[in-house]
Amino acid sequence: MATFGILVGGGPAPGINGVIGSAAILARRQGARVLGIPSGFQGLMAGDTKNVRELHIGEVSRIHLLGGSVLQTSRANPTQRPEDLGRVVRSLEALDIDHLITIGGDGTCHSARRVSERARGRIRVAHVPKTIDNDLPLPPGIPTFGFETARAEASRILSHLMEDARTTARWYVVVMQGRSAGHLALGAANA
Missing domain, CATH: 3.40.50.450 (Rossmann fold)
Incomplete structure (x- = not known):
């Protein structure tokens, strides 16, 4: 067995x-x-x-x-x-x-x-x-499941922050984790 x-x-x-x-x-x-x-x-x-x-x-x-x-x-x-x-x-x-x-x-x-x-x-x-960094060498267009969850949550938060910025006429700087990979920042910003 x-x-x-x-x-x-x-x-x-x-x-x-x-x-x-x-x-x-x-x-x-x-x-x-x-x-x-x-x-x-x-x-x-x-x-x-x-x-x-x-x-x-x-x-x-x-x-x-x-x-x-x-x-x-x-x-x-x-x-x-x-x-x-x-x-x-x-x-x-x-x-x-x-x-x-x-x-x-x-x-x-x-x-x-x-x-x-x-x-x-x-x-x-x-x-x-499984990584939110999405920095494993997978086939093109195949993200890890940790990345997809983090990207979706970051996008949701960013949409609210963008509305606050518009309402208050302010700029915000957002820092995201990802070590040496920028996939999460790019994915959240593009969503």
Whole structure:
């Protein structure tokens, strides 16, 4: 029987629980065992698997209605030290995980790739892109779900701010996050 592990890295974004629930339900219906790994790579980096729990269909079938992440998240990065990466792979193997689903941004994506390389085919890894920066190399016109939510909310706020500026005859300077990517600022301004 295949065993899937699911973990979330990076910041929170609406839609995470939908991914967790959908992936878990599909895998369970195909006869697989599904394990939820709390707090991203954090526990695995320490070799700690005591909080990993099995996910059942009844438990995850309605989590898409909840905000945040039922598995929590962290920014723990196992690629900074080789021994951390080794512990992650050993922890996954100790749990009999042969399929890993990661949900996160560019840092989590990079970590997932390195886990796959280190496992040398013993663990198949799939990454679900989630970042409000929209800075992952995806096909043209395909945004991440964190970006779409942030862009829509920023556009809504900006439309109100523009009305305030018109009403008061003032200018406003808006600063948006995005690190070295300007996709969010551009997307919000163009909406």
